[in-house]
Amino acid sequence: MSRSVTFIGNGKMALALAKGLSTTHSIEVIGRTTEAVERFEASLGVAITKTLYQNADINNKNIIICVKPANLSEIAPLLKGKAEALYSVLAGTTLESLKSVDAHHYCRAMPNLAAETGASMTSLVGDTAIKTFALELFGTIGSVLWLSNEKELDIATALAGSGPAYLALIAEALCDGAVREGLKRDDAMTLMRGLFDGFGRLIQTTHPALLKDNVMSPGGTTAAGYGALEKGKVREGCMEAIRCAHERAKKL
Numbered sequence: 490m491s492r493s494v495t496f497i498g499n500g501k502m503a504l505a506l507a508k509g510l511s512t513t514h515s516i517e518v519i520g521r522t523t524e525a526v527e528r529f530e531a532s533l534g535v536a537i538t539k540t541l542y543q544n545a546d547i548n549n550k551n552i553i554i555c556v557k558p559a560n561l562s563e564i565a566p567l568l569k570g571k572a573e574a575l576y577s578v579l580a581g582t583t584l585e586s587l588k589s590v591d592a593h594h595y596c597r598a599m600p601n602l603a604a605e606t607g608a609s610m611t612s613l614v615g616d617t618a619i620k621t622f623a624l625e626l627f628g629t630i631g632s633v634l635w636l637s638n639e640k641e642l643d644i645a646t647a648l649a650g651s652g653p654a655y656l657a658l659i660a661e662a663l664c665d666g667a668v669r670e671g672l673k674r675d676d677a678m679t680l681m682r683g684l685f686d687g688f689g690r691l692i693q694t695t696h697p698a699l700l701k702d703n704v705m706s707p708g709g710t711t712a713a714g715y716g717a718l719e720k721g722k723v724r725e726g727c728m729e730a731i732r733c734a735h736e737r738a739k740k741l
């Protein structure tokens with residue numbers, strides 16, 4: 490395996506990305522404690538190079554930084570050498586502030602948790618010199634979209650980075666509703682998973698409004714349920730979710 494990537498941080502996003510990349514890349518993880526990087530390796534199920542910050546050498550490496558935005562200033566001075574490229578998944582953290590870590594090229598990426606199944610939707614922005622490489626690297630773990638500027642990336646964070654949590658709320662609520670009507674929990678979960686799987690495919694080729702029109706029969710069940718969603722201001726709630734998440738990204 491000739492290609493390699495170094496993760497800084499051993500949390501959920503690093504693990505999701507490593508799961509998606511570990512079949513094509515050798516993995517190094519830089520973390521704070523031996524226990525944490527060993528746990529990471531066990532969860533990944535693939536041998537990795539385990540490094541602590543005091544031994545961290547990023548020289549000429551492709552780095553994916555996966556700590557919390559607030560941790561950047563603390564870890565930057567610990568990283569010795571000049572990275573070939575620094576990819577950051579840190580929400581709301583500007584390309585300018587990434588320069589506290591020395592690298593030839595900088596790129597912000599906003600993947601989502603589906604990276605672990607090779608199905609992330611990842612937005613990217615940064616140094617165009619590494620655009621092709623960046624699209625290929627993150628293309629390994631799903632779909633990719635190169636955006637024009639960092640404002641767009643912050644909005645993309647609100648939509649596709651945070652999005653799995655919003656859809657999880659919908660998924661859980663739909664199951665709760667079915668259980669309230671008397672369906673067994675396991676059956677409700679099976680139906681919800683099948684629903685999301687089929688919907689995920691349909692929405693690739695069908696506009697959401699047309700999809701809805703095709704499901705809704707005059708005076709039927711869908712119209713009754715859809716009316717309840719509108720009454721509950723789900724549409725407005727979704728738009729507000731994107732606004733609030735975008736505002737938050739700007740403040741991180």
Ligand SMILES: NC(=O)C1=CN([C@@H]2O[C@H](COP(=O)(O)OP(=O)(O)OC[C@H]3O[C@@H](n4cnc5c(N)ncnc54)[C@H](OP(=O)(O)O)[C@@H]3O)[C@@H](O)[C@H]2O)C=CC1
Nearest residue numbers: 498499500501502521525555556557558560578579580600
């Ligand atoms: N979760 C998601 O779905 C997504 C997350 N992101 C971004 O990914 C990044 C990581 O998030 P996520 O993986 O969810 O978070 P986790 O809490 O799972 O991981 C946080 C990581 O930061 C490390 N860390 C915490 N405090 C410090 C510190 N003081 N100094 C150095 N390292 C520290 C943790 O190390 P330790 O184990 O030692 O505590 C851990 O490796 C964030 O910047 C987030 O914006 C982007 C897209 C999606």
Ligand SMILES: O=C(O)[C@@H]1CCC=N1
Nearest residue numbers: 579580646650651652
């Ligand atoms: O909640 C967050 O801040 C991170 C960024 C996108 C998803 N999780």
